[in-house]
Amino acid sequence: MPGWRDARRVWLADLARDRSRNRVRRFGQAMVLAAELPADVDRLYAHFLHTPASVARYAALLRRLPWSFSAHAKDIWTIPEWEKREKLADARWGVTCTRQGHAHLAGLAPVPDRMELLYHGLDFDRFPPPPPSRPPRDGGDPADPLILLSVGRAVEKKGFDVALEALSLLPADLHWRWVHIGGGTGLKALRAEAERRGLADRIDWLGPQPQDVVIGQCQRADLFLLPSRRARDGDQDGLPNVLMEAQIMGLPVVATRMAAIPELIVEDQTGVLVDPGDAPALASALASLARDPATRARLAEAGGIRVRAHFAAGAGLDHLASLLTADASGPDVQPRRPMRN
Template sequence: MNVTYFSLNFPELTQTFVYNEMRGLKNLAVDIDVVALRRPASNVSSLPEQYGFSDRIRYVQADKRRLSRIAALVRGAIRLLARADFRTLWRLATMRDSDIRLPISQKLRLAASLQPGSSPSNVIHCHFGPAGRVVAHLKKLGLIKVPMTTVFHGYDITQYTDGRPDIYRELFEQADLLLPISDLWRRRLIDLGAPAEKITTIRLGVDCDAFDYRLRTIPAGQRTRFITIGRMTEKKGHRFTIQAFSQLVSRRPDLDLSLDIVGNGPLFDEMRSLAEASGHSDRIQFHGGLPHQEIKRLLDEAHIFVLPSVTAADGDMEGIPVSIMEAMAMGLPVVSTRHSGIPELVVDGNSGRLVDEKDVPALSSAMEELASSPDLVGTMGSQGRMIIEQGYNERSQARSLKQSLQQLQTKGI
C-alpha cells in the first residue's frame, strides 16, 4: 500500500505526531511519500530525516520564472489532451479556487507529483483542513482521481473556520474520509456540514516503548517538581500555570515545590516577566525549546504534569495535546482543564484532575491536592499509563489508520 502525505509546510518542528504516524505506517509495510508546497524557513524538524523519509519528500513551489510556468502549462495541457480530458481543461480555465490561489501551472505540477502517471498513489493523506482543501480542489478539477483523507486537529476547525462556515464545502464533497482526532471534533465536523458517514475518529498515539514508565513517588524531604510543556501561545495556558503555582507556594510554605516550563514562542518574555513579578521566580525555571531527549529527561525527573489549556481570544483551541499523552506514558498524573478533547484522555479523579478553563484557584487547589498526596501521585500516574497503552498507543493507532485507509480500496473508491 502506498500513502502520499500532502502538507503545506514540511517538516514543521511542532508536528511530531505527523512524523510518528508516518513511522508507524512504515513499520506496517506501507510505502510513504511526502509532497509539500514549501519547506519552513525556521523551526524545521529533524525527525523525518531520522526516520528515513528525507529522500521521499518532493517540494512543488510556485515558479516565479515566466517561461517555466508556460512550460508547465503546456506539459499539463498535452497530458490532458492525450487522454481527451476536455472537461478538466475547461474546469482549469473557468473554476475559481476561492482563497487557495495557486497558479494553474503549480496546480498541474502538484497533481503530477501527488498522482504520478506511472505509479498512482493508493491514498493521499492530509493533516489539517487547509492542506485538505488544496487536494480537494485538485480532485474537483479532475486532476486527481485517487482517494483522499484529511485529519483535523484543532485550529483548523475552530479559529480557521470562524466567520467562514462554508470554508470546507469543497473538502467535504471531495474527501473520501475525514479523520478528527477526538469525538468532540467529530461532532464539530458534523455541525460544519460534513457527512457523518465519511467521519471516523482516529486518535493520535505515542510510542509507549520510547517512554519508560516509572511509578512516581515523592519521598519525605524531596522537592516536588511540577512540569509544563508547550509553545508559548495563549491556548497553552502558561499564564494560569504560573499564577496557580505562585498561589500554591504562598499558601503552602511547608511544601518544597518547583516548576519547570518548557517551550518557546511569542509569549516567552511576557511569561518570564509574570514569573518574576510573582515573587517566586526562584522556584520557576524556563528552559525554552528543547530537543525531545531533553524533554524526556525532565519528564522523568518530574512528579506532576500541568497544562491548563484554554480557548484563545481568536478562537484557537487544542486537539488532544501530545505532551499530555507523553507525560501519562511516563507515569505522571495530569492537572489540566475541561477543554476540547482533553476530557477524552484525562479521566478526572482517575488519571489526574480537571478544572474549568482560567479558574486559577481551582487549578492551584488541584495542584496542591497532588503535591500533598504522594500515594495519589503514584496511583493516578499508573492509571494514566494504562489509558495510553490501551487507547493512545502509536502501534495500535497506526493499525487502525491503515485499516481505515485500506477500506477505501475495498469499497472500490
C-alpha cells in the same frame, strides 16, 4: 490538466469569500503539485484541514483524483464553516483525532459516515517504563521542593499565563519549582510576567528540547501541568500528546476541562481537571496534590493503565493504512457547485 475548469471554478468561488494571498498561494502550489505528480498516483491525502487540505483539494480536482484528509485541532476550529462544509462534501473520507472534532465535522458533512474517529495514540516503545516509585515530596522541604513540569509552546491556547497566576496563589509554605519546556512567541511575555509576580527564581525556562531531555525531565518531576484553554482566535488544543506521554511515564496530570482532554483523563480517577482559565481552582488542585504523594501515585498508575489500554498508536495506524490502501478506483471526482452563504 483534465480538471482545470472545475478546479478554477471552485478556486474562484473560494477566493470570492477569502480574498487573501494565502488563497492564491494554495492554488499555485496545487498547480505545481498536480503537474509534478507521477502518473501512477491514484489519490491524495493531506494532514490538516486548513491550508494543506486546500492544496490537496485543488490538486485533486486538477488531476481528477479522489482525496482525503486528517483533521486535528487548529485546522478545525479556525477556518470558516463554509470551507469545512465544502471540503467535507468533496473529500472521499476524513479522520480526526478526538470525539469532539469528530462530532463537529460529522455534523457538517453531507454523509456523516465519511468522518471517522482515529486517536493518534503513542508508540509505547519510545518511552521508558515509569519509575518503580517517585520521591514522596510534599512541598514541605525547601531543600527538596516539589517539581512541576509543563511541556508546550508559549502560545495563548496553552494557558501558561494562567499557570503563573495559579503558582502565585500557592501557599507560602509550599516549596516548589516549575520547569517549562517549549518555545513559542509568548515566551518573552511569560518570563516578564514571572518576574512581575516574583516567581522568576522558582522557574526553569528550558526552551525547546529534544525528546530525550523531555523524557529525563518527566522522570524527575512530581506533577505534570497543562492548563489549556480556547484562544481568542478560536484556536484550541485537540488531545495534547504530551498528556499521554506524561501519563505513560508515570506522572500524575493536572489539566483542564477543555477540548478533548476529558476524553483522555477520567476526572479524579486518572488525573485532575479544572475549568480553563480558573487560576484559583488550578492553584487549589496543585496545592492538594502537592501535599498528597499517595494520591499522585494512584492517579499516575491509573493514568498509565488507561493510556496503554485505549491510546496505542498501532491500532490507529493500521486503520489509517487500510483506508489509504482501499480501492481507489471509484468514479472520477466531480465537484458540486460551491455553496453560497
